[in-house]
Amino acid sequence: MITREFRNILIIGRSGNGKSALANTLANRDDEFKQIFKEGSGSVSETRESQSEIFEWNGIFYRLVDTIGLGDTKLSNEEVLYSIAKTIGMMKEGISHLLFIIDSKFNEDERKNFRLLKEVMFESRISNYTTIVRTRFEKFRNRKDCDLDKKNLLSECKDIADIIWACNGLIHVDNPSLDISSDDDIDGDEKQLRILVRKKDKIKSREKLLNHLKNNYIGNYKLSSWDKMYLRINNYLETCDERKYEEEEAITIELAAIIYKEVPSFIKTQQASPEKSWWCQIL
Numbered sequence: 001m002i003t004r005e006f007r008n009i010l011i012i013g014r015s016g017n018g019k020s021a022l023a024n025t026l027a028n029r030d031d032e033f034k035q036i037f038k039e040g041s042g043s044v045s046e047t048r049e050s051q052s053e054i055f056e057w058n059g060i061f062y063r064l065v066d067t068i069g070l071g072d073t074k075l076s077n078e079e080v081l082y083s084i085a086k087t088i089g090m091m092k093e094g095i096s097h098l099l100f101i102i103d104s105k106f107n108e109d110e111r112k113n114f115r116l117l118k119e120v121m122f123e124s125r126i127s128n129y130t131t132i133v134r135t136r137f138e139k140f141r142n143r144k145d146c147d148l149d150k151k152n153l154l155s156e157c158k159d160i161a162d163i164i165w166a167c168n169g170l171i172h173v174d175n176p177s178l179d180i181s182s183d184d185d186i187d188g189d190e191k192q193l194r195i196l197v198r199k200k201d202k203i204k205s206r207e208k209l210l211n212h213l214k215n216n217y218i219g220n221y222k223l224s225s226w227d228k229m230y231l232r233i234n235n236y237l238e239t240c241d242e243r244k245y246e247e248e249e250a251i252t253i254e255l256a257a258i259i260y261k262e263v264p265s266f267i268k269t270q271q272a273s274p275e276k277s278w279w280c281q282i283l
């Protein structure tokens, strides 16, 4: 039996930045951009666990993996780690492209996150596989506007500037929702027209990003213990009919040990554990 190789696209970013909307645009289910990844409507985090979906584009098979928002404070450290283990379990080949999603202005929290993320990126050497995607950018078709925005970003925050320089590109897109049922009372014709305009934005955004990814594919990124963790988590998920908390705890501890060894600065990104104390407890 021939097993197909996929290029895995892992989408990360703060909650509400547009990860799931981008995933829907890229997947373009039924050529209608059907919502397979649930998009949020308010300030509540919508995506509660990683979800994957495959699609083909110009003869290349991709697997998209949408994730929970970075810095989602409702999750414990253990839950975050177990969620990372499950995400690794979705990507046998490793990460072909990491998409780091940003939107408009950054608050102080976000700036602090960029500093930590920068450390993690440099230490793990994943930046060569990373593309920054700026969502909600209506003028994404205009080169001059995109260049100007990049210039502004570079001068706005030193850490994001360092990330931009280290990664392989900053791509601007706009992925507006096609669900306009909640919009003001507009008549049928106007509604159809709005949907058409938004679809065109999605088609163009998709083309722009996928062309960039095709031209910047350099292979797959893996932590050195990736294959072992991939088998470990899949073996558990496929063979156990019901959840076994001891097994999940064992997997979490194993992953913590791998990360502690290979990307120690990741520890600083975990809430309530700026020091090594929490990790010492579970290692």
Ligand SMILES: Nc1nc2c(ncn2[C@@H]2O[C@H](COP(=O)(O)OP(=O)(O)OP(=O)(O)O)[C@@H](O)[C@H]2O)c(=O)[nH]1
Binding pocket: 013, 014, 015, 016, 017, 018, 019, 020, 021, 022, 038, 039, 040, 041, 044, 045, 046, 047, 048, 067, 068, 069, 070, 135, 136, 137, 173, 174, 175, 176, 177
């Ligand atoms: N106009 C416009 N709206 C967008 C864009 N990206 C996302 N949205 C909207 O912003 C809201 C949040 O987007 P999501 O894709 O759910 O954000 P998320 O990053 O997946 O959020 P979590 O799952 O909570 O982490 C939704 O209503 C989207 O339709 C964009 O590029 N343009």
Ligand SMILES: [Mg+2]
Binding pocket: 019, 020, 021, 038, 039, 040, 046, 047, 066, 067
């Ligand atoms: Mg989401």
